[in-house]
Amino acid sequence: DAEITQSPRHKITETGRQVTLACHQTWNHNNMFWYRQDLGHGLRLIHYSYGVHDTNKGEVSDGYSVSRSNTEDLPLTLESAASSQTSVYFCASSEMGGTEAFFGQGTRLTVV
Amino acid sequence: GESVGLHLPTLSVQEGDNSIINCAYSNSASDYFIWYKQESGKGPQFIIDIRSNMDKRQGQRVTVLLNKTVKHLSLQIAATQPGDSAVYFCAENINDYKLSFGAGTTVTVRA
Numbered sequence: 001d002a003e004i005t006q007s008p009r010h011k012i013t014e015t016g017r018q019v020t021l022a023c024h025q026t027w028n029h030n031n032m033f034w035y036r037q038d039l040g041h042g043l044r045l046i047h048y049s050y051g052v053h054d055t056n057k058g059e060v061s062d063g064y065s066v067s068r069s070n071t072e073d074l075p076l077t078l079e080s081a082a083s084s085q086t087s088v089y090f091c092a093s094s095e096m097g098g099t100e101a102f103f104g105q106g107t108r109l110t111v112v
Numbered sequence: 113g114e115s116v117g118l119h120l121p122t123l124s125v126q127e128g129d130n131s132i133i134n135c136a137y138s139n140s141a142s143d144y145f146i147w148y149k150q151e152s153g154k155g156p157q158f159i160i161d162i163r164s165n166m167d168k169r170q171g172q173r174v175t176v177l178l179n180k181t182v183k184h185l186s187l188q189i190a191a192t193q194p195g196d197s198a199v200y201f202c203a204e205n206i207n208d209y210k211l212s213f214g215a216g217t218t219v220t221v222r223a
Contacts, residue, residue: 031209033210033211035213040215041215042201042213042214042215042216043156043201043213044213045210045211045212048210050209058210090155090156092155094209096209099144099146099161099205099209099211100146100158100161101146101211102158103148103155103156103157104155105153105154105155106153106154106155
């Protein structure tokens, strides 16, 4: 069965370190998204991609970057982790022309 | 049980009763809406969707109502079960495949 997987599921890192969260989907979807989820804010869009080599900033993109070198993967990098980036991160994908997004299980990141 | 007004963060409902979760959306240009269910420790899961050219859509035990005049969306769950306990999010799409999510409503089912 097609799926979307995130790794790691949990991570603790120190302030100032670079961190990369992985997202891999086997749906062959063109659209991929990264969201963060914090209490009281729901899900907020960080970055998104509509295809290989395409990346776009979302509403909370400062301090994050993504790259899309193939259809399956959209890694999210925190250039210099800050305590404000402690959150649960969700990756999602959807078909080109489709709008229902399928979500991964999430990565809980703690920056100490 | 019913969440009244624009949005309530929590809803407690007796098992077997019907639940109504409300959501106000912000953009009159939004053309597609989705309800997601998120259980503890998991990612959001699709429940039901509706396009802006419809005002009602039914699924298995769930119904979504869309009122474009007041920019209001609701999710009705019939005969609520313990497995329905979760956080429910509405999301809107503004014709570019990105979804904008509400803050969510936590539904607790009382036995």
